[in-house]
Amino acid sequence: xxxxxxxxxxxxxxxxxxxxxxxDLANSVLQYTADSxxxxxxxxxxxxxxxxxxxxxxxxxxxxxxxxDADWKELATEFQKTTLEEIPNLKDPTQKRFYDxxxxxxxxxRYQDKNYETVAFDHGFPPAAIEKMVNKIVSLAKQKDx
Numbered sequence: 728x729x730x731x732x733x734x735x736x737x738x739x740x741x742x743x744x745x746x747x748x749x750x751d752l753a754n755s756v757l758q759y760t761a762d763s764x765x766x767x768x769x770x771x772x773x774x775x776x777x778x779x780x781x782x783x784x785x786x787x788x789x790x791x792x793x794x795x796d797a798d799w800k801e802l803a804t805e806f807q808k809t810t811l812e813e814i815p816n817l818k819d820p821t822q823k824r825f826y827d828x829x830x831x832x833x834x835x836x837r838y839q840d841k842n843y844e845t846v847a848f849d850h851g852f853p854p855a856a857i858e859k860m861v862n863k864i865v866s867l868a869k870q871k872d873x
Contacts, residue, residue, distance in 0.1 A: 752803040756837040759864045761850035763830035768850070770864055775799050777867045794867065805860035811836060814843040817854035824849050834861060 757772040769780040772794070780789040794802070814836065823829035829849035834857060836843045848854060853861035 751838070752799070752806045754838065755806065757802075757806075757860075757864065758835040758837075759832070759861065760835075761830040761832040763824070763827065763850075766830050768830070768865075768868060770868055772802070772864060772867075777864075779868045781868065792867070792870075798863065798867065802860065802863055805857075805863060809836075809857060809860060811838060811841075811843045813856065814845055817845055817848075817856055819846060819848035819852070819854060821849045821852045823852065832861075834864075 753774065755773075757770075759768075759770045761768040767781065767783050769778075769789075771778040775794050776791055777794055778789050778791050781787055814834070821829070824831045824847065829851055831847050832850040832853065833847055834845045834853070845854065845857070
């Protein structure tokens with residue numbers, strides 16, 4: 728009986744943790760931007776929706792897409808793993824943006840009335856601590872194009 732109680736308690740706690748991660752992401756706004764000469768990408772994630780803007784000017788309007796439950800859960804898991812206070816101190820792994828080898832990228836997170844922003848990094852080469860989350864965010868824009 729004790730073993731059964733322990734198993735049930737473990738399942739309840741793990742379910743509670745995953746719901747908390749989704750709740751945390753639901754109360755956040757993530758903004759990813761990447762810019763260079765001739766390239767612009769801006770993705771804003773809020774309330775299980777992504778607003779994607781590619782290019783500049785009126786000929787490239789923003790598009791809002793719904794994020795699937797599977798993608799939202801993956802983003803929530805990666806968001807939960809992220810230590811927000813460390814975001815401004817993350818080291819960029821490459822410097823290709825210095826010689827036009829990559830667009831200049833940035834991730835901003837607004838959570839509980841506080842802003843957390845990375846230093847500039849190369850589009851396609853995010854800091855390791857946020858790599859999975861950034862790659863997932865960028866993949867949403869690629870899904871829109873398909």
